[in-house]
Amino acid sequence: MSEARDPNGPLKIAYLTYRGKPHVGGQGVYTRHLTKALVDLGHSVEVFGGQPYPVLDERIKLTKLPSLDLINDHYPFRFPAIWELKTREDFYELGLFLIGTFGEPAAFSSRVKRHLAQRTGEFDLVHDNQCLGYGILSLEKLIPTIVTLHHPITRDRALEMEHAPNWYKKFGVSRFYSFVEMQGRVASRMPRIVVVSENSIKDIHGDMGVSYDRMRLVPVGVDPDLFKPQPQVTRIPGRLITTASADVALKGLSFLLEAVAKLRTERDVTLTIIGKPKPGKSMDLIDKLGLAPHIQFVSGVTDERIVELYAEAELAVVPSLYEGFSLPAIEAMCTGICLVATDGGALPEVTGI
Template identity: 50%
Template sequence: MTAEATWDAAPGPLAGEAADGDRPLRIALLTYKGNPFCGGQGVYVRHLSRELARLGHRVEVIGAQPYPVLDEEEGVTLTRLPSLDLYRQPDPFRTPGREEYRDWIDVLEVATMWTGGFPEPLTFSLRARRHLAARRGDFDIVHDNQTLGYGLLGLERLGFPLVTTIHHPITVDRKLELDAAQGWQRRMSVRRWYGFTRMQKRVARRLPTVLTVSGSSRREITEHLGVRPERVHVVPIGADTRLFSPDPAVPEVPGRIVTTSSADVPLKGLVHLVEALAKVRTEHPDAHLVVVGKRPESGPVAAAVERYGLGGCVEFVKGIGDRELVDLVRSAQVACVPSLYEGFSLPAAEAMATGTPLVATTGGAIPEVAGPDGETCLAVPPADAGALAAALGRLLGDAELRTRLGAAGRERVLRRFTWEQAARGTVEHYRTVLGDTAARRAPAPTLS
């Protein structure tokens, strides 16, 4: 077995009660890409697993590279299912040495990459199925974090009831990238890279139950993936409000705008924010942008920064710790979410939790998180640099409005979007699934 676990013995039955008064659960949480610096899925795994453990459950995260960052002091454990890590830095799309191949799944992973596809959802699901088949009886439930690979089908026959979270259909990303692609070669490349979405559609339709994070995502899942609406259940996620909180001791930096963008892709709308910054600086010369994410060496964002002469007022920061991130958001006069679409928008919730006033688009589920325009945020249409500039300029020039929106935003997050609430809602769904599974397995009554 290739997995590297953090314990030697298989988990046995748990004693005592969980926070909901019922017996604690043994949960396997699957994630094919779990590092929180790689995007929202890693943040989800880290915070949900921690809060599930705090509620009294045993949580084992089973993941591939880049491995999750977990709160192991809370009792969360990690089992590593190594892939060939073909996209690691500094040598992405690398060709492995012959000695690295272990089995046919490795060959499939490399062959898919060589032909322009993205293999990780499929190959991780196959490794996870093999791993779980060797551990029958160890878990009460398996929770998949948007892998949606063929290997997950049939887990219930192995004795593992399955819950899958779909944050939003990746078909949305595919459509936006195809819309932005220039030339037939680029469009062909995008189609091949997103070839795994056909698999995800087929798997999603066969799942007994799906969790998602917003009403917007629920609608997209039923429309794009063809999942029946009654099978899709919304459990909102949120912010770590103990970490993301106001702190008057952190000085506010005049003109600072902060945003999060894990990749230079059309979905994130960063290029429109860069264009907006150029407009804002005509009236607010101290305006500058700090992007939490990797600096692109080429592409639309890099071109826009150069075109508008913004090299000295757009800064990218990557790989910072939790405390540094929170203090960065606290130091900003404005936080911005310029995305064309979000299935939820963790950056919006986290910024609001710190009391930092927010400018956000109305793409996807962002309005569900950010709230009404003028009450908890300033809302603008997606892909509208002029509207972004007007809202940013308005906030930078109005300290009273910043204070009012910041306070209202934090109150909204505390009321609706915390990780403890997310964990409690998730456990409630687990217990419903377990009850339904037990009912299906119960022998039919005999006639006397």
């Protein structure tokens, strides 16, 4: 264990993120901003992550703990070559994949536990960003550990099941999300959990059985010196903007696309989507509705450019069926753009409606 330390002094923190997509999605964006803020406060942070790796402040060390990367943007659901299977965690991840389960959280928790077991004296605290694999329970016995739980993935699973068109799609969704039971077991046994909204606290308690006294509310924020109105930028008439971190039912993008198609029968409307275009339901719907010439995808850009994109648009939209918090909502409000949002999950709490 670490030597006795000044309780008011800086902490040496091991921050864990099994995925860290840098520009869209809660995991990578949350990781980038939180770890930078911790270093700004004087703490020492080392990030342990899997693919896609996070983009971090230059003061923060990234220790890569690569997964098999079986579900990636360029080659989703690929099968690994035999030479890629080097550790027991690799075989574990592949085994879960073969039975249709998303195995990254479980395998990453085992990898990071094995790595940090050799370095227990180097850290005062472990901060797990919603991996919640069984290895996190073992790690907590070695180093004090807290978990950020953005929202219960049970809500993602329920919405995917609801929108699955047939029984075998529903079976596939059920198999893929079977890791949710593991996360519930781990979360209910963790002594310290950070949650980003009151709505998520309620849902985590109801869906995962985590007692209220183990959870603490720490809302997410954005940099007000960066996300602010840009009066020098001219808004483009009819330009809408949204963020799509994943092509899943929970994000509600299909409903926005249908609304844009309806609006285009009445006026000239275009849509900017912050995110990568990926083959799937949304791209199929864009083609079906004839919207391709009127939609611009933007990805891999700086925060400064995102602020400009908000300033160029007339209206920001968050069409999500459920959100544990929603960074895009507060980013939009901070830049002064009009916002239309659903009442899914924590959105009423975040937007103040």
